[in-house]
Amino acid sequence: MSSMETDVQVALDKFYADVADYDLQPLWTQTRNLMPSHPKPEALPWLWSWERLRALAARAGELITVERGGERRVLGLANPGLHGLPYATPTLWGAVQYLNAHESAPAHRHSPGAIRFVLHGEGVWTTVNGDACDMRAGDLILTPSWTWHDHCNGSDHPMIWFDGLDLPTIIALDAVFFQEYEDMNQPVTKPHNTSTRIYGGHGTLPLGTTAHQLHSPLLVYRWPDTDEALTGLLEANGGVAASLEFVNPTNGRAVMPTMGCEMHRIVAGGETRPYRKVGSSIFVVYQGSGYSVINGLRFNWGQGDMFVAPSWAVVEHHAQEQTDLFAVTDKPILEALGLFRDEYLLQPQEISSVFAAR
């Protein structure tokens, strides 16, 4: 190295040191990492089996009490690509929650919003601002941002369900507020399932409903209604699959500004076209069996299994039995911020490797 080269190198070294010392960073050394040509998520496609989730949740039911402070007996899906963060994807928290017979989880509220999707059984109700919402298999229950909520198991058997939260995003935005209710549980102040009586109409709303509420005032979406809607959609489109979105009936938009909830029915033997979109999804197999191919990895699944697709991953589903796949996504965020893109790929992906569900 010539002395001139050496001088330049010395000056550069000094410059980079001074920059770092003043809490600055050059862009030019990391442009490509910060701005890849397309999303390169660290989150991995991953699957958790229902058998294992249920067994671990049941062990938690024996070993762990539900108390103020810990608040919930919840096991969170921790994507192995996310460096130990307790998130299913960079934007979504996914988990199983477990309540023993005649047990309840204390009332609180928080700025993150949550959805509950019931996989099995009945007997629990979630009270949301005084409205007790009965939870039965296939139901979707909302606990929107900053609503008081607790869960009570009034039955003689344990109950387990899926929890989805926008928590990672709310943390990333430094926007988490949390408050304990003054008592362990809030009173039920209305007849059970009042929101469905008020907002659960079939193309009707109470006269004078304020339009454009950001969070859905309808708190429960019943499985029989969902089943009927899927049947109708399949009849109408005449295809092998039908996809619906759960919506806020006051504006036809996603149930929350931060999370979208979807249900996908695929008939036995049916498959979906390879598809990718900006934003991630957690899928929960409500019923049926089959496999999905995500970025070339195959995930076999059956009832109760949960799996995640990262942003921009190519996803295709294959149903062996007729299947209903519930999904929670971050799509409303991406649409609100003008960042949503999606596309169908022409050919089914080659499956370059096989990832057997554990």
Add this chain to the structure above:
Amino acid sequence: MSSMETDVQVALDKFYADVADYDLQPLWTQTRNLMPSHPKPEALPWLWSWERLRALAARAGELITVERGGERRVLGLANPGLHGLPYATPTLWGAVQYLNAHESAPAHRHSPGAIRFVLHGEGVWTTVNGDACDMRAGDLILTPSWTWHDHCNGSDHPMIWFDGLDLPTIIALDAVFFQEYEDMNQPVTKPHNTSTRIYGGHGTLPLGTTAHQLHSPLLVYRWPDTDEALTGLLEANGGVAASLEFVNPTNGRAVMPTMGCEMHRIVAGGETRPYRKVGSSIFVVYQGSGYSVINGLRFNWGQGDMFVAPSWAVVEHHAQEQTDLFAVTDKPILEALGLFRDEYLLQPQEISSVFAAR
């Protein structure tokens, strides 16, 4: 009169003559008429009885054929305050339509939008852009602006229903377009009632539905659903009356930008608070009996009767039997233009006179 006064008068007379001659009009002579302190509609509160409407419609069924050109066997409610115009109110067309057994009305489309509310029977379907919508008692059927539509009676008996149109407003705006379909009837291109399969979910929509469609893509609102929603609302509010609005499920707004559709249930013995709003309504008694007091005039009604309330008229309803009152209004127009106002009056109005339903 002095000569000066005479001169002034002559000058004024000449002035007013010159103004009129140049197609001008002074404001100052008519300010109070043009701008009253509150709305002073020329339309009268009025009632048409079902018995008479049905009888006249049946006679039309014998005497009049449904043909291209006349297009429909429809008798329009002609408010006696409106100087011979065939309008129920200044903004709303109301009518009974009558189809004989195995008769059909030719396909056409027009920029005015229409709603159909079925009072009795079944057997007719209205085809809207290829989607045949079965019409049964209590159902609301939409034929939105510029959609092809025809009515076919596939049954062995005549059928009659209520038609509501925004026609007077569209005429006032010089915005009427009309087109005959190339054949007498359009083909049914989908399974009957396809819109309900696609958009008739209970808090769900097809994934990817375009938000904010100006006209509802859901074309039929079934009576059993409406009945269930009214029952739920009454349970939730614990009162003597419940009011719902039929909405566009893609945005939670009125079914059309020009007309709102409502259903009001009042329990036996119940009454509503005196209320007035800007804009007019046509009420159709779907079931029940009772009376309404409109600007102090009492109108007794029973099943099938139709009556109108002009803008800013004080209205209260009294149900003798449990009653379901369907209403079509111009409220979406007034809200869109920033002109809607309403108020509840504290005390039931004194009934200063009695207008016995004819």
Add this chain to the structure above:
Amino acid sequence: MSSMETDVQVALDKFYADVADYDLQPLWTQTRNLMPSHPKPEALPWLWSWERLRALAARAGELITVERGGERRVLGLANPGLHGLPYATPTLWGAVQYLNAHESAPAHRHSPGAIRFVLHGEGVWTTVNGDACDMRAGDLILTPSWTWHDHCNGSDHPMIWFDGLDLPTIIALDAVFFQEYEDMNQPVTKPHNTSTRIYGGHGTLPLGTTAHQLHSPLLVYRWPDTDEALTGLLEANGGVAASLEFVNPTNGRAVMPTMGCEMHRIVAGGETRPYRKVGSSIFVVYQGSGYSVINGLRFNWGQGDMFVAPSWAVVEHHAQEQTDLFAVTDKPILEALGLFRDEYLLQPQEISSVFAAR
């Protein structure tokens, strides 16, 4: 006529009489009139010359005092096709208003909204809810629905301007409210032209401005700004004409939900493509000269002349000198109700007749 024919005729006559007697009207006898294939306005294309308007307004200034009750010295354009109604078009009121030196018009408010477009001079201010808006040639001033407003001439000479109101529509909707201010004039409670200080920024708004206000909170649009915007638009599009809309800066929409305000600049020798739209317009020639062809009728115009184009009329403008045409329209109504349509015609219309401006 056979006896059977006679019997039928008798039955029909009796039927039509009974129908009329019960305040009903058959549709089938008037379908084509009520529903023409395209709008067939009764309003005529018409022109009023500035010379005549000014002369008559000046005579009114000598003969008529401005008093409570009459409220304003205003001469309204009365379209000769509208059967004596004092309307420029079925939806728009257009007029000239005249104030003598040091005269004022009393304060009131009404649900119809108004715009003022200044043709000549200065010295008057319109006070809107306490904000005195100075009026100068080329300025557009708003007095939105239900705002207190009065006009004061603080100068030593008379002043005259154009008034546009949505009055016909508000009357058609039975939605007129009117209230006199308790005193003859309201106090000016803020520095003159406060609305321009708050909302008159160039791409800026006060931090925290509530979005989506139905009426523009900006009350004055100054001619120098309008002139500059027209110049910029012409530079950018490189054409012979440029058209801008005055907008509510809080939402980018029309200044009022019932009226749109536009300015069209056409360079000397330039002409616009034949164009028609649903809805009517009043044009006011701010400066320049030329002629317009409306449905084949030619109207020559110069500074201050006013003319109207009915709904669906084909309009083309030809500028002899560089021209600025102000227009007020009912377009926001038609768009809100889903009724707006427009189209450019390929070829300039043949001028089938000539209507010389009077």
Add this chain to the structure above:
Amino acid sequence: MSSMETDVQVALDKFYADVADYDLQPLWTQTRNLMPSHPKPEALPWLWSWERLRALAARAGELITVERGGERRVLGLANPGLHGLPYATPTLWGAVQYLNAHESAPAHRHSPGAIRFVLHGEGVWTTVNGDACDMRAGDLILTPSWTWHDHCNGSDHPMIWFDGLDLPTIIALDAVFFQEYEDMNQPVTKPHNTSTRIYGGHGTLPLGTTAHQLHSPLLVYRWPDTDEALTGLLEANGGVAASLEFVNPTNGRAVMPTMGCEMHRIVAGGETRPYRKVGSSIFVVYQGSGYSVINGLRFNWGQGDMFVAPSWAVVEHHAQEQTDLFAVTDKPILEALGLFRDEYLLQPQEISSVFAAR
């Protein structure tokens, strides 16, 4: 420890190990950390001085060339609380960019949006989709999401400005797309500053502008306009401070869905009330001097200094000279997601410690 206690502990240890091994995490052990009672940002309040930034940027100008790959000579503010991430706050990238005389930075586009705020000088233009936007002191220039952009210095002296990007959020959402333009620079296809000619009106827009564009089509906000708007706001509110937001003229909303841009003028000796909001801000001192107190820490500042306020930090500003503080925030995201909250505190905070600007 009893043997039973030991057994339980063994079972628990085994349970937690099994949970971790299956890529799950218990919630109950980390509820309080994940859900604090209010936002507890890791980002620190911090200040970077203009003198140091300019000196380091100038050294970069000597040592570093601007090339394809590195793309820009930019030094990013790296908040010392963010563990080495090159972000000013968790949602905002802030930086200084430096171009030597007659140098240009290559054309590219990316899904993150950017704003440029000019501190000194002139002579550079940023071309955005073919529209060259001249950059002068006090101007705000937008390069919205996915617009081609490059920067060209046409002058004989270096130029430096502030860059703000939503990059951290777009990375967190796995939504970054990036593309190089095929050539080093894109052609300028229109007269310079065309967007201001089209969308830069004062309450006017081109007739027919599509409402509700997510990103502002106006790309430049000129300092003289901003200065005039601040002067007007101060006159109108009669206070010691005025705050405006730069808006998208087609909808009155933030210039981008992901970033808000504000300008705050404080008169000499004026101070603002202690205030906190959800979401973070980068402040850039355009002119003036004074200090801010953020969560009790005092930051002295003068022209060109940049400082950040984390989410929910209490901020008050004190101006010694008349000051114009530019700010870029993440507020539009928080509002769109229903997460925005703010409050004014009653009393100025006690300054518990002093942090002297370095």
